[in-house]
Amino acid sequence: MEKGPPEATWTSVELTDEAIDFLETIFDEFDGDFDKVLQPRELEELFSTAPESPWIENPYKDAVGRNIFGELSLDAFLSEWALMTLLNPTLSVESLINIGYPGFVFGPRKAGKSALLNSFIGRPYSEAYNETNEDRFAVNIVDISRENKKYLVLREISEGGVTKLLANKKSLASCDIAIFVYDRSDESSWKASYELLLKIVRHGEDTGFQVPCLMVAAKDDKDSFTMVIEEETTVSQDMEVDAPIPISVKLGNFNNVFHRIVSAAEPPHLSIPETEAGKTHKPFHTVIDRSLKFVSAVVAVAFVVVVARKNVAARKNASG
Numbered sequence: 001m002e003k004g005p006p007e008a009t010w011t012s013v014e015l016t017d018e019a020i021d022f023l024e025t026i027f028d029e030f031d032g033d034f035d036k037v038l039q040p041r042e043l044e045e046l047f048s049t050a051p052e053s054p055w056i057e058n059p060y061k062d063a064v065g066r067n068i069f070g071e072l073s074l075d076a077f078l079s080e081w082a083l084m085t086l087l088n089p090t091l092s093v094e095s096l097i098n099i100g101y102p103g104f105v106f107g108p109r110k111a112g113k114s115a116l117l118n119s120f121i122g123r124p125y126s127e128a129y130n131e132t133n134e135d136r137f138a139v140n141i142v143d144i145s146r147e148n149k150k151y152l153v154l155r156e157i158s159e160g161g162v163t164k165l166l167a168n169k170k171s172l173a174s175c176d177i178a179i180f181v182y183d184r185s186d187e188s189s190w191k192a193s194y195e196l197l198l199k200i201v202r203h204g205e206d207t208g209f210q211v212p213c214l215m216v217a218a219k220d221d222k223d224s225f226t227m228v229i230e231e232e233t234t235v236s237q238d239m240e241v242d243a244p245i246p247i248s249v250k251l252g253n254f255n256n257v258f259h260r261i262v263s264a265a266e267p268p269h270l271s272i273p274e275t276e277a278g279k280t281h282k283p284f285h286t287v288i289d290r291s292l293k294f295v296s297a298v299v300a301v302a303f304v305v306v307v308a309r310k311n312v313a314a315r316k317n318a319s320g
């Protein structure tokens with residue numbers, strides 16, 4: 001079979017600005033002394049949550065240029081990802097997954113999803129409502145402890161986007177944590193968010209791709225609707241999901257929400273809710289261990305391909 005140049009296979013995948021930023025953010029974050037190169041020690045730290053650094057052996061060890069101290073520039077760093085993508089896409093995806101957790105943010109219109117994503121990347125709060133019309137990602141680092149940093153990739157899913165998402169049986173395979181946001185002052189927002197939670201939990205029970213879930217009670221600065229606490233308690237008890245986390249982006253009260261999101265995403269998964277039907281239908285629960293291995297065909301592959309393409313562009317520039 002005739003094989004085209006590797007570039008030909010890479011260019012078929014769409015890339016996003018968020019994806020490009022992702023690996024650059026990683027590089028900068030682990031470049032602790034800001035010298036624009038990653039020392040072997042910094043690289044080791046970067047992969048400290050992976051089973052082992054994927055680049056300590058050949059073909060990766062000698063594949064890219066390093067300076068005399070064995071340090072990697074950003075270009076070399078991106079080139080290693082590109083090579084890994086080419087030679088071993090599975091390893092590439094797994095390596096990316098090991099340093100990040102993808103989470104989906106569900107909730108009805110105006111619940112406060114975008115406000116949550118914006119605050120995650122340090123954007124100021126805005127009173128004005130801007131509808132989110134397309135896929136929106138927000139990526140940042142969450143410090144669990146000094147040694148344990150995790151990349152959390154939040155993806156806002158509009159209420160209308162849920163049906164499309166769930167049309168694919170494996171859509172939740174690329175999700176480590178599902179977050180359900182609602183406006184605590186608005187009963188219909190709460191009801192809609194609860195319906196979404198049920199939908200996702202049922203989908204998980206039907207497909208085997210079960211996801212830990214967290215509920216976020218947004219706009220805690222406003223008066224809650226009367227029944228909210230009672231209903232929240234009932235639901236969290238019935239579904240065996242943690243009590244909703246109250247936050248107010250407006251007042252800057254986050255109640256440790258990002259930390260709690262990452263903790264819930266990390267195995268072992270203690271926050272997987274169950275419907276009544278699910279409880280009586282055990283097999284799915286026991287068989288499927290949604291470990292990180294499955295995760296993120298969508299997000300991670302996008303990232304990987306970005307690097308590959310960036311590298312192609314860089315090489316073209318260099319040779320042209």
Ligand SMILES: Nc1nc2c(ncn2[C@@H]2O[C@H](COP(=O)(O)OP(=O)(O)O)[C@@H](O)[C@H]2O)c(=O)[nH]1
Nearest residue numbers: 110111112113114115126127129219248249250
């Ligand atoms: N009072 C108050 N309003 C908020 C808060 N967070 C978001 N909002 C407002 O609620 C509206 C909808 O927020 P947005 O995040 O865009 O909702 P989304 O549709 O779920 O993405 C906007 O006008 C925000 O200013 C909050 O913590 N307190």
Ligand SMILES: [Mg+2]
Nearest residue numbers: 113114131132
């Ligand atoms: Mg939005």
